[in-house]
Amino acid sequence: MNLINKKVTHKLFGTxxxxxxxxSSVEIHFATENKMFVFPDAFEKHLKLHDKNDANSLEEMIQKKAIERKEDEWKKEEELRLQRENQKLRLEHEKLMKHHKLHPESQMVFWCDIEEQHSSFSEWQVFSGAIKSGNNKGKPNKPVRLHQNSAVLLTAIDSSMPEKDRRILGVYMVNENFVGKLCEDGNIPAHSKYRLKLTEQESDQLFLWKYYTNIKSPSKIAWNTGKYRYFDNLWMAQILLDIISLKSEPKERELAQQFFKHFCKMNQITAQELPKPNGVLTRI
Known part of the structure; x- marks a missing residue:
């Protein structure tokens, strides 16, 4: 918009x-002196254009700027709100980390159906499932025992096979910032580094029940219901140690060794004192 030589009127300085x-600015020559004003803001209150067409165009510009200003203010308010929320979450997270007590059974074994056998590795996360009954029916299960020391063991079984043949498909540590008590959507994401997928040949040599025992029924091999079980930290360490022995590819083996070392550190386990697997399969 070209306003040079256009006539204006100011409430105090006249024409x-x-x-x-x-x-961003406009300079106007009045009878005795030149004055600088903020553009186009000054035309909202102090200045008036004589030309109606220019005045209408300027009004549209002012309205557009007002909308943009409100949007900027809203964005800033939204950013502040998100900052406050993130700060609150950080404080909650720090509080939980500070007072966290290591649970002896803070590992998860997960039953993957056909679809999840693919999605668990492509997305590197699992869904804890929905609550089946009660006031919270339909809401995601909250994996309250999982913390930064926790790993998720992915398992599967062919529909034609007995439960004792449940194979281990892979394993991952939970995401570095994951806290089960704060998980509202039921999604359990993987650590950025510590995640292992077994080949079919490796999986065929690694059976869950070699390590796992139902404490309430120590001689029984049965999953019954549900998508997951919590289990002993030592059992997960035993599984990770055996995965190292199965890995022949150098980079995969190195990662498995680093995974095992990190897991033992997070769970205060001395690798040299780790007992041999004593799952129900070892006693049949």
Missing amino acids: GNVVKHND
Whole structure:
């Protein structure tokens, strides 16, 4: 918009002509002196253009700027709100970390159906499932025992096979910032580094029940219901140690060794004192 030489009226200085203007300022020559004003803000209250067409165009510009200003204010308010929420979450997280007590059974074994056998590795996360009854029916299960020391063991079984043949498909530590008590959507994401997928040949040599025992029925091999079980930290360490022995590819073996070392550190386990697997399969 070119306003040079356009006539304006100011409430205090009277009539004048525009001599300069840009996107942020306008200079007007009045009878005795030149004055600078903020553009286009000054035309909202103090200045009035004589030309109606220019005045209408300027009004549209002012309204557009007002909308943009409100949007900027809303964005800033939203950013502040998100900052406050993130700060609150950080404080909650720090509090939980500070007072966290290591649970002896803070590992999860997960039953993967056909679809999840693919999605668990492509997305590197699992869904804890929905609550089946009660006031919270339909809401995601909250994996309250999982913390930064926790790993998720992925398992599967062919529909034609007995439960004792449940194979281990892979394993991952939970995400570095994951806290089960704060998980509202039921999704359990993987650590950025510590995640292992077994080949079919490796999986065929690793059976869950070699390590796992139902404490209430120590001689029984049965999953019954549910998508997951919590289990002993030592059992997970035993599984990770055996995965190392199965890995022949150098990079995979190195990662498995680092995984095992990290897991033992997070769970205060001395690798040299780790007992041999004593799952129900070892006693049949």
